[in-house]
Amino acid sequence: MSARWGCGYAGRVLLVDLTAGRSTIEPLDHGVARRFLGGRGLNMRVLYDEVTPGVHPLSPENRLMFATGPLVGTHFPGACRVNVSARSPLTGILGDSNAGGFFGPELKYAGFDQVIIQGRAPRPVYLFITDEGAHLRPAEHLWGLDVWETQQAIRSELGDEGVQVGVAGPAAENGVLFAGVFFNLARPAARTGMGTVMASKNRKAVAVRGRGMVRVADPAAFASLVGTADAAIFAHPEYDARRRLGTTRLVRALHGLGCLASFHFRTGCFPGVDRVSGERLAATYRVKGKACFGCTIPCSRFFRIESGPFAGLASEGPEFEGLAGFSSRVGNDDLAVALRAIDMCNRYGMDVISASEAISFVMELGEAGLVSSREADGLDLRWGNANTILALLEKICRREGIGDVLAGGVRRAAELIGRGSERYAMHVKGLEVFQADPRGIKGYALGVAVASRGGDHLRSEPWFELTGDSEEATRRFGEAEAAQRLSPRGKGRLVKYYEERCALADCLQVCKNTLVNMEILPYDQAACILAAATGWEFSEEELQASCERLVNLERCYNARLGLGRADDTLPDRFTREPLPPDSGPSAGSVVELDQMLDEYYLARGWDLSTGLPKGETLSRLGLEISVNPGAAAPGGCS
Ligand code: SF4
Numbered sequence: 001m002s003a004r005w006g007c008g009y010a011g012r013v014l015l016v017d018l019t020a021g022r023s024t025i026e027p028l029d030h031g032v033a034r035r036f037l038g039g040r041g042l043n044m045r046v047l048y049d050e051v052t053p054g055v056h057p058l059s060p061e062n063r064l065m066f067a068t069g070p071l072v073g074t075h076f077p078g079a080c081r082v083n084v085s086a087r088s089p090l091t092g093i094l095g096d097s098n099a100g101g102f103f104g105p106e107l108k109y110a111g112f113d114q115v116i117i118q119g120r121a122p123r124p125v126y127l128f129i130t131d132e133g134a135h136l137r138p139a140e141h142l143w144g145l146d147v148w149e150t151q152q153a154i155r156s157e158l159g160d161e162g163v164q165v166g167v168a169g170p171a172a173e174n175g176v177l178f179a180g181v182f183f184n185l186a187r188p189a190a191r192t193g194m195g196t197v198m199a200s201k202n203r204k205a206v207a208v209r210g211r212g213m214v215r216v217a218d219p220a221a222f223a224s225l226v227g228t229a230d231a232a233i234f235a236h237p238e239y240d241a242r243r244r245l246g247t248t249r250l251v252r253a254l255h256g257l258g259c260l261a262s263f264h265f266r267t268g269c270f271p272g273v274d275r276v277s278g279e280r281l282a283a284t285y286r287v288k289g290k291a292c293f294g295c296t297i298p299c300s301r302f303f304r305i306e307s308g309p310f311a312g313l314a315s316e317g318p319e320f321e322g323l324a325g326f327s328s329r330v331g332n333d334d335l336a337v338a339l340r341a342i343d344m345c346n347r348y349g350m351d352v353i354s355a356s357e358a359i360s361f362v363m364e365l366g367e368a369g370l371v372s373s374r375e376a377d378g379l380d381l382r383w384g385n386a387n388t389i390l391a392l393l394e395k396i397c398r399r400e401g402i403g404d405v406l407a408g409g410v411r412r413a414a415e416l417i418g419r420g421s422e423r424y425a426m427h428v429k430g431l432e433v434f435q436a437d438p439r440g441i442k443g444y445a446l447g448v449a450v451a452s453r454g455g456d457h458l459r460s461e462p463w464f465e466l467t468g469d470s471e472e473a474t475r476r477f478g479e480a481e482a483a484q485r486l487s488p489r490g491k492g493r494l495v496k497y498y499e500e501r502c503a504l505a506d507c508l509q510v511c512k513n514t515l516v517n518m519e520i521l522p523y524d525q526a527a528c529i530l531a532a533a534t535g536w537e538f539s540e541e542e543l544q545a546s547c548e549r550l551v552n553l554e555r556c557y558n559a560r561l562g563l564g565r566a567d568d569t570l571p572d573r574f575t576r577e578p579l580p581p582d583s584g585p586s587a588g589s590v591v592e593l594d595q596m597l598d599e600y601y602l603a604r605g606w607d608l609s610t611g612l613p614k615g616e617t618l619s620r621l622g623l624e625i626s627v628n629p630g631a632a633a634p635g636g637c638s
Contacts, residue, residue: 007217008070008533009033010111016127016134018201019060019119023134028113034536035622038069038507039104040096041550042114043085047094048557057089057193058200060120066107066166066206067115069509070533073108073214076226077233077520078511080104080293084166084189086197090177090354090409091430091454093558097180097194098458098506099166100292101187106164109210121202126154128163129208139204146170146347147182154207165207169349171397172199176407178354178432181206182346186316187292190351192431192453217535225529230296232520239297242513243289246299247320248278250436251328257466257485258584259440262328263383264360265426265573268437268583272333276323280335290316292511299513303339310336318342318352324435325356330363331383341389348397357432358406358413359392361424370419377401426571428455429563438574440586441465443482443491443498446596449568450495452554461516462498465491488592492599500547507550549621552613555606559627565611568597 009028016023028042036045043065055061064086071079082104088095107115110131117127124139137157142150147169154165164183172179172195180190181198189195198206216222233239241249251273254260258268274280285305291298304314318339326332326341345352365371366381373381377395379388379402395403405413410425410432426433431454438445447460464473465485473483477497479490498516504526505515514520521529527538558567569575570591578588601608605617612627 007215007535008530010108010113010212010214012112014112014115014129014134016115016117016136017119018117018121018125018136018203021121021136023136025133033113035546036550036553037546039067039072039081039083039114039509040085040098040503040506041546042067043083043096044094044550044553044557046114046116047085047087048553051087053561055087057087057092057095057197060118060201062087062118062197062200064117064194064197064201065114068104068108068113069507070530072509073105074216074222074226074533075294076222076510076529077229077294077296078292078514079509080295081506081509081511082107082183082189083506083509084181084194086194088192088194088430088453089196089200090193093429093454093561093563094452094554095192095194095197096453097189097191098509099181099183099187099189100511101164101184102293103164103166103183103208104509105214105293106208106210108214109212110208111210111212115206117201117203119201124202124204126205126207127203128158129206131211142204143173144170147349148185148347150205151185154205158207158209160209163207163209165205167205167349168195168198168203169347171348171350171407172196173204174397174399174407175199176350176396176399177409177412178351179349180351182349184316186318186346188346188349188351191353191456195349216533218532222529222532225525225532228525229514229520229529233296233514233518236518236520238518242297242299245278245282246301246317248281248301248318248323250278250320251324252277252279254324254436254440255328256584257440258579258586259437260328261324261435261437263331264329264364264424265437266364266580268440268579268586270328270333273328275333276327276335276338278320278323281318281323284335285339287314295511297513305336305339308336310340313340313343315339315343315346321435322352322356325352326389329356329435330360330389332386332389333384334386337386337389341393344390344393344397348393350393350397351432353434354409354432355393355396356435357410357426358396359389361410361413361426362392362402362406363388364424365417365421368424370421370424371402371417375402423572426455426573428570429567431455433457433571437579437583437586438570438591439579439589440583441485442488442591442596443485443494445570445574445591445593446491446600447495447498449570449593449597450600452551452558458512459502460495460498461502461512462491462494463517464498465494486586486589488596490599491596492601492603495600496603499551500544503547503550504543507547545621549623551604552618552621552623555613556618556623556625556627559612565597565601565609568611569593
């Protein structure tokens with residue numbers, strides 16, 4: 001089968017210069033699209049080539065990119081996603097975030113695989129994309145509106161409820177460095193401050209409406225492969241639990257394992273878990289299930305609070321990260337308060353992980369006597385105080401008082417506060433870590449330490465370590481203990497494997513719930529579906545190498561900014577302080593990071609002392625670049 005451009009891929013890239021107020025449409029380059037597959041691959045290649053170390057994240061020269069993948073907009077299950085990328089203002093390194101919902105497919109229907117935005121508009125604007133290209137529309141009247149109000153205002157103005165909208169909320173306008181781009185109200189590309197970059201360009205929103213369709217090269221083969229994938233999803237042992245509870249089931253599950261982020265990682269179990277679990281949420285407030293475009297699980301839900309101080313509050317979700325973040329992490333066992341906090345983050349446009357870390361960080365500083373109530377604007381910093389949680393979110397969004405200190409993330413906040421507060425800041429490379437305690441899941445610990453966008457679990461998701469399947473672990477990773485979550489052994493190869501699976505999901509723009517956690521599409525089938533969609537012949541090995549190439553390119557991008565092995569680290573709490581006795585089956589555990597790093601670098605073909613790719617590794621992957629730590633590499637990566 002030969003490649004047919006316009007199958008799978010739309011074949012067009014939209015370039016927007018906000019300073020000049022103009023846009024152009026260019027064809028997507030075949031060679032580039034094959035080497036740097038789909039959303040994350042396309043964006044990363046532009047980031048490497050065009051956003052060199054001298055480009056400040058909030059300068060007009062930073063690129064803000066939206067890209068989909070070759071399956072998006074088809075009926076392949078969960079092929080709905082979009083990657084948003086730029087240099088991050090929160091971390092200073094690679095910034096990237098991925099969202100589901102309906103925006104990605106709509107962008108494909110408008111005929112675009114990627115949108116690259118540079119410059120800064122002289123006045124607030126929003127970008128409206130149609131099949132004909134980009135239209136810049138005034139947005140002074142939208143500035144200051146929250147995410148929900150903005151989406152509704154744009155849909156009303158355009159007279160079309162089918163327009164898909166990505167919004168930077170008031171937090172982004174105010175310069176909160178962990179503000180995201182929010183799609184479909186509660187489907188954010190939340191991490192690494194992509195909304196902050198968008199607002200810095202004087203751009204309030206991006207809206208899209210397409211009239212086209214996505215063609216595939218071999219419709220019969222494609223339909224047959226979709227049928228196989230759907231059958232695998234329906235037959236999966238976790239199908240019912242995912243459908244009923246989504247990711248919220250992890251609150252109780254991680255508590256049971258003793259590694260639920262509780263009281264800012266001071267322990268791995270939360271005494272109030274039964275009042276805030278996903279099961280309690282479903283029994284108390286759930287109204288119905290919800291799905292992203294084309295999803296056959298689906299894992300999302302819709303809730304409504306009928307009585308009490310938050311009566312009338314209704315929204316999609318929440319996901320595990322928000323639910324645990326505003327319950328166990330901050331020591332709050334009032335479910336309605338947690339739902340209100342998540343709703344505030346969605347409306348203001350803030351990342352729930354970074355926001356809940358900021359609040360639990362300052363609560364622990366209060367307990368340790370490093371920040372007084374007076375310094376915190378008179379707030380009561382005791383764990384779980386509902387008024388304090390909600391007031392801090394308001395203050396962070398407005399950058400007011402203690403909120404201004406926290407709005408730059410906990411790394412900066414610790415620098416401002418001083419007094420040894422850095423040891424309480426739970427971040428890696430400036431990005432706040434998630435709601436599971438790495439001491440109880442060591443593959444995840446390694447994944448978070450080495451992730452290309454900072455303290456992030458979604459770059460690897462090595463869930464296999466929770467299976468206990470020693471036989472399969474030996475077969476796949478050469479080490480039986482790769483399937484034991486509390487063992488450091490075998491985790492280097494495990495994380496390498498799952499990093500590439502996550503890269504595959506982010507390139508095809510298929511949901512990680514299906515492609516990574518349920519593993520419904522092994523590489524051989526992925527190569528077949530890619531061929532059926534695009535007409536490209538891809539071997540299993542070639543596809544895996546493409547994912548490995550992307551991981552290496554991201555490593556080179558960060559190396560150029562001066563990062564190496566010394567930055568692949570975790571907060572001291574995880575490597576030096578054992579989980580306390582009340583952490584159930586994880587009690588006493590710490591992360592043996594150095595041992596795991598050595599194994600990981602060996603598996604990757606990276607230098608053990610620097611943590612950077614060796615020349616022979618880059619050559620094998622066809623990356624003709626040299627790693628020169630801390631200095632701008634000449635030329636681009638293509
Ligand atoms: S599994 Fe959940 S997050 Fe993934 S596509 Fe389906 S509804 Fe969206």
